[in-house]
Amino acid sequence: MSEIFKSEVTLSENGFLFDHGSGLTYTLNTTGQFIFRQLQSGQKSKQIMEKMLDEFEVIEETARKDLDDFFRQLNELGLIDL
Amino acid sequence: MSLNVAVTGLHAADNPAPGLGVIRCLHHPEKWDGKIIGLAYDVLDTGIYDEGLLGHAYLIPYPNTSSKAFLERLQYIHQQEKIDVIIPTLDSELTVFQKIAPELKSLGIATFIPPKQITDRISKSQLAEFCESENIPYPETIVIKDPGELKAAVKKIGFPLMIKGVYYEAYTCKSMEDVHQYFELLRLKWGLPMILQKKLDSEEFDVCCVSDTNGDLLGAVPIRKTRLTDKGKAWAAVTLKNEQLMELSRRILKKLKWSGPCEVEILKDKKTGEYNLIEINPRFPAWIFLSTGADQNLPKMVIELAMGKTVSPMAPAKSGICFVRHATDLVCPMDYIENLTMLGELHYKSSE
Numbered sequence: 001m002s003e004i005f006k007s008e009v010t011l012s013e014n015g016f017l018f019d020h021g022s023g024l025t026y027t028l029n030t031t032g033q034f035i036f037r038q039l040q041s042g043q044k045s046k047q048i049m050e051k052m053l054d055e056f057e058v059i060e061e062t063a064r065k066d067l068d069d070f071f072r073q074l075n076e077l078g079l080i081d082l
Numbered sequence: 083m084s085l086n087v088a089v090t091g092l093h094a095a096d097n098p099a100p101g102l103g104v105i106r107c108l109h110h111p112e113k114w115d116g117k118i119i120g121l122a123y124d125v126l127d128t129g130i131y132d133e134g135l136l137g138h139a140y141l142i143p144y145p146n147t148s149s150k151a152f153l154e155r156l157q158y159i160h161q162q163e164k165i166d167v168i169i170p171t172l173d174s175e176l177t178v179f180q181k182i183a184p185e186l187k188s189l190g191i192a193t194f195i196p197p198k199q200i201t202d203r204i205s206k207s208q209l210a211e212f213c214e215s216e217n218i219p220y221p222e223t224i225v226i227k228d229p230g231e232l233k234a235a236v237k238k239i240g241f242p243l244m245i246k247g248v249y250y251e252a253y254t255c256k257s258m259e260d261v262h263q264y265f266e267l268l269r270l271k272w273g274l275p276m277i278l279q280k281k282l283d284s285e286e287f288d289v290c291c292v293s294d295t296n297g298d299l300l301g302a303v304p305i306r307k308t309r310l311t312d313k314g315k316a317w318a319a320v321t322l323k324n325e326q327l328m329e330l331s332r333r334i335l336k337k338l339k340w341s342g343p344c345e346v347e348i349l350k351d352k353k354t355g356e357y358n359l360i361e362i363n364p365r366f367p368a369w370i371f372l373s374t375g376a377d378q379n380l381p382k383m384v385i386e387l388a389m390g391k392t393v394s395p396m397a398p399a400k401s402g403i404c405f406v407r408h409a410t411d412l413v414c415p416m417d418y419i420e421n422l423t424m425l426g427e428l429h430y431k432s433s434e
Contacts, residue, residue: 008323010402020323020401022285023306 004039004080011036019079026077031056035070039080045071086117086164087385091171092129092139093122094368097313098407100171102129103370107381109135110374119163125422131412133430138163141426145178153182160189162427167192167388169381171365173249176201194388195342196364203338204362206248207275216337218330219358221349222280229265235278236261242281247272254281282358284349287322289331290367291346292380294387297339299332301380301396303373308404316369316407321376323401330357343384375403 007021015033017026028036034055038048045067052063074080087108091101101120108114120139122130130139140159143151159165168191170179179186180198187193203212210223221244224235236243236258245264246252249272253264268276289304304327309318331346345363350356366381373380376399386393421428 008401018402022324023287023308023320023322 006078006081009040009079011040022078024077031066032070035067084116085166085385085389086119087114088119088121088159088163088165088168089171090121090142090169090175091365092120093124093127094129096311097315098368099129100366100368100370101169102132102135103368104169104171104366104381105129105135106371107374107379108385110371110379116166117163119159119165121159121168122422125419128412130422130428131414131418133412133414133432137430137432139422139428141422145172145175149178149181152178153185156182156186156191157189160191165191167194167385169193169366169384169388170195173363173365176364192388192390194384196338196340196344200338200340201364204364206246206277206361209359209361210277212338213359216334218334218337219356221282221358221360224278226265226276226278227274229269229274232261232265232278239278239280244277244279244281246277246279248275248277279360282349283352284358285352287324287327287348287350287357288319288367289327289346289348290343290370290373290380291331291335291340292343292383292387293335293340294393295339295341297336297341299328299335299395300387300393301373301378301383301399302328302331303376303378303380303399304328304331305369305372309406318404318406319369319372321372321399321401321403323398326357328398330359334359334362342387343380369405369407372403372405373399375405376400 007019010018011033015028017028035048038051049063049067053060071082075082089101089104091099093099094102105118108118117137120130120136121142122139123142123144142155145152170176176195179193179195183193202208207225210220213220222239224239226232226235242254242256244252245255245261245268247268251268255261255264287304287306289302291299291302293299304322304324305319306322307316307319311317327348330348334346343366345367347361349358349360351358370381378396378399383393418428
């Protein structure tokens with residue numbers, strides 16, 4: 001488990017996320033799943049950003065905003081420590 | 083070794099007692115190799131009629147009648163069935179079982195329950211004192227012993243707050259009118275003292291634990307209730323992997339030198355992230371069958387402890403295991419009801 005996560009988390013192939021510490025579940029869209037899997041494999045924000053630009057047809061500004069928003073939400077939900 | 087086990091708490095209607103969950107654990111993964119004897123308080127305690135679970139059912143007197151009558155009835159049942167272990171599962175029975183435990187032992191009937199001096203420390207009116215003395219986090223609490231203390235206590239705690247009866251029931255109060263209304267209701271029902279407690283903006287977790295006579299934790303299943311009935315009872319839950327819950331439970335039971343099963347209720351303050359103890363129920367919870375899915379058959383562990391065996395701590399419970407409670411209708415012939423009404427006992431043919 002990547003150190004950024006507060007507790008063990010499982011993301012299924014379908015995008016169903018289970019937080020083993022709190023028992024809460026979430027559903028992630030395709031972009032969310034992509035970012036989350038990068039986090040799980042220990043990638044940092046800058047590397048994830050580069051992979052997003054490779055993977056999706058998106059300009060850097062939009063990708064950065066999406067990434068920041070997603071990190072903020074994960075932080076607010078208590079899933080990661082920023 | 084084949085053991086005959088008697089279990090109480092068989093009524094599973096809208097507020098299910100834990101007995102049936104305990105029995106289902108004993109039958110997991112294979113049918114229990116010994117008698118399962120149901121001890122019921124009422125002819126219509128629903129679990130009596132779950133034919134695959136019990137071999138025998140007996141009515142017993144309510145625990146608040148007299149410990150002598152209670153013991154005599156158990157002696158009679160023991161003569162018929164040779165009970166090896168009793169697992170009591172209701173809060174209201176604990177006092178009588180604590181009282182008659184030595185007599186049961188001399189009859190050859192084992193129990194594994196915490197002694198009275200330990201359960202007294204976690205009674206609703208004493209819990210705050212225990213937490214304070216042992217440095218266990220808990221929501222600000224004031225025990226009201228006299229109606230004259232109410233106003234100052236409310237002022238100190240502030241709104242919203244919980245008002246709790248000394249035995250059962252709790253209400254949220256958002257105003258002084260609420261306080262007066264529920265104070266009167268609880269005073270008439272349960273008398274004083276009463277407990278005022280700060281209501282935290284929080285998430286609730288439960289941990290079902292079993293510890294040995296030194297208070298060392300041997301098994302524990304932490305859960306989050308994911309759906310509640312209107313009575314606040316779980317009808318769905320999921321098992322967790324949460325070291326903070328485990329550590330707090332371990333610390334509490336060690337401080338108490340708790341022996342036996344219990345359900346530790348813990349609130350996580352959303353603001354501070356701190357885990358607070360709110361209650362310890364001195365018995366298995368009604369959702370105990372979930373423990374089998376988490377690879378921790380805690381009722382079987384209690385039987386081993388009751389029989390004096392040395393038990394090693396279990397591996398951590400498996401997380402991400404869910405249960406959903408499902409109501410069903412049991413059908414039976416009238417002679418089952420007749421036997422229980424007229425004779426106070428019922429014996430299933432399948433057990434002969």
